[in-house]
Amino acid sequence: xxxxxxxxxxxxxxxxxxxxxxxxxxxxxxxxxxxxxxxxxxxxxxxxxxxxxxxxxxxxxxxxxxxxxxxxxxxxxxxxxxxxxxxxxxxxxxxxxxxxxxxxxxxxxxxxxxxxxxxxxxxxxxxxxxxxxxxxxxxxxxxx
Ligand code: CA2
Numbered sequence: 001x002x003x004x005x006x007x008x009x010x011x012x013x014x015x016x017x018x019x020x021x022x023x024x025x026x027x028x029x030x031x032x033x034x035x036x037x038x039x040x041x042x043x044x045x046x047x048x049x050x051x052x053x054x055x056x057x058x059x060x061x062x063x064x065x066x067x068x069x070x071x072x073x074x075x076x077x078x079x080x081x082x083x084x085x086x087x088x089x090x091x092x093x094x095x096x097x098x099x100x101x102x103x104x105x106x107x108x109x110x111x112x113x114x115x116x117x118x119x120x121x122x123x124x125x126x127x128x129x130x131x132x133x134x135x136x137x138x139x140x141x142x143x144x
Pocket of ligand 1: 009010011013014015016017018022072073074075076077097098099100101102109
């Protein structure tokens, strides 16, 4: 069982900028927590890019590289028709995650263009959203 974690723009800055909004945990810390929780249960691949096209290509390729994808599309969540189209066309189930509760923030963050084509959405639990995303991915496969 292989789970692909994809991270969008600026998430490489986690723990280094704006800690009052996004906390002090780095993306590397989050990756370590996900790997620890997945130990003996799933193989994890964890990637980050600032490039929208790269996220689209990774989703397109996910069918041959993973059983489930978990994505924090960051700012592209609210803007990217291309990412939504890629997820809609993919044979791999995709779970949307966010650190913050996007529904409790600015109005423009309330809309996720990818939510309707994802299996479900987890948001608002800080770094733990990633661990919950892992559990959701595992439960999807065990339910098959
Ligand atoms: O809450 C989330 O996980 C978001 O996906 C984070 C995105 C934001 O645009 C979404 O609305 C919600 C922002 C990621 C940028 O992260 C930064 C971290 C540190 C410093 C600056 C940006």
